[in-house]
Amino acid sequence: MRTIIVATDFSDIAENAVEYAATGASIIDAKIVLFNAFKLPLHASNTILSVENVQSMIDKNKLKLETRANDLIKRYDIEVAVDSSLLNVEDEVERLMKQYDAEMVIMGMAKRSLEQDLLGNTTTNVIQKLKFPVLAVPEGVTFKPVKRILYACDVVRGIHKTILERIKDIARSWNAEIEVFNVQEKIEELQEDPSFTKDPLKDEMTGIQYFYKNVASNTIIKEIRNEVVNYQPDLLIMVPNRYGFWSSIVHRSKTRMMAAGLDVPLLSIPI
Structure with missing residues (x-):
């Protein structure tokens, strides 16, 4: 069990x-x-x-x-x-x-x-x-079956295969669709990175109903929040990045920042 x-x-x-x-x-x-x-x-x-x-x-x-x-x-x-x-x-x-x-x-x-x-x-x-x-x-969110999953990720950093398999298992168990939402804040990187212009998960998502969406923006948190409003997912999934002590003083985890103030459950899956 x-x-x-x-x-x-x-x-x-x-x-x-x-x-x-x-x-x-x-x-x-x-x-x-x-x-x-x-x-x-x-x-x-x-x-x-x-x-x-x-x-x-x-x-x-x-x-x-x-x-x-x-x-x-x-x-x-x-x-x-x-x-x-x-x-x-x-x-x-x-x-x-x-x-x-x-x-x-x-x-x-x-x-x-x-x-x-x-x-x-x-x-x-x-x-x-x-x-x-x-x-x-x-606060105030009640349970309902998961039919839409928003997976906010960073394709440039790479998507860990184990994480992707876990997300696919969740989708299969609920017969849910997934939107893979890729936001990059450095426009220069996007222009050089072919993964932004094509779907890098096509071969990995066989049998799963999913969509792949790219957004170029310097306000990543804002874009994810907007996508939550637009897509209306039943579950948001993010993978927190780990920072060292000194860099953590400057960087705040986007996953942690997203967790507060949402109106949709956030599943954080660490690598």
């Missing part, structure tokens, strides 16, 4: 993602591991508490998680396990993905803000740091 990790802090945004995941799991017959990274209340962390008091708080939090899991089991008729920890989300998600041999983690995504653009949030940090597929579900 396929397993999906779903992280929640019990906020409205996170709980919307839980409902999204549960609906999808009921359709594809998947198991959910409901995870909460429990944090001690601020007043409690500033005082000296006994081991018993701390354990009591942890137990209450786990009971809340189990109650939520039982609600999902009854309403969606799916298998749900629970897991909680006092450690940070990034470290624990990595542990859970390996422990349960999960295929992805689903998290809620808050609306866009200047703070998120500059610093990110828990979901965008997981996208940027971890080498696992992350599905970011925007």
Whole structure:
């Protein structure tokens, strides 16, 4: 059985993602591991508490998680396990993905803000740091079958075969069409690169209904957002690029930037 990790802090945004995941799991017959990274209340962390008091708080939090899991089991008729920890989300998600041999983690995504653009949030940090597929579900978005997939990519950098096969598997499982959307910001490169004027995926997409579209623009994020509006996909897929420490100060991941403020789920698939 396929397993999906779903992280929640019990906020409205996170709980919307839980409902999204549960609906999808009921359709594809998947198991959910409901995870909460429990944090001690601020007043409690500033005082000296006994081991018993701390354990009591942890137990209450786990009971809340189990109650939520039982609600999902009854309403969606799916298998749900629970897991909680006092450690940070990034470290624990990595542990859970390996422990349960999960295929992805689903998290809620808050609306866009200047703070998120500059610093990110828990979901965008997981996208940027971890080498696992992350599905970011925007606030208020409910689950619906995937019929249109927008794959925003960079043909000049190359499309990893493993990534392409995974995207094709998703399309086959939902009988969905794919739009491969290539945006390049350096016009000079495009004029020299033959991949911009012809479809480089023609031989790779046999049996898949897809479209290939090129756009030359110096505002990549804006073009992808516009294409989301025009194409109306049920799922946006991007592959985050990895930057070193110093270059990350200057460069912000386009995948991370796209995650905040969308009205369509974003699946980030790392290489």
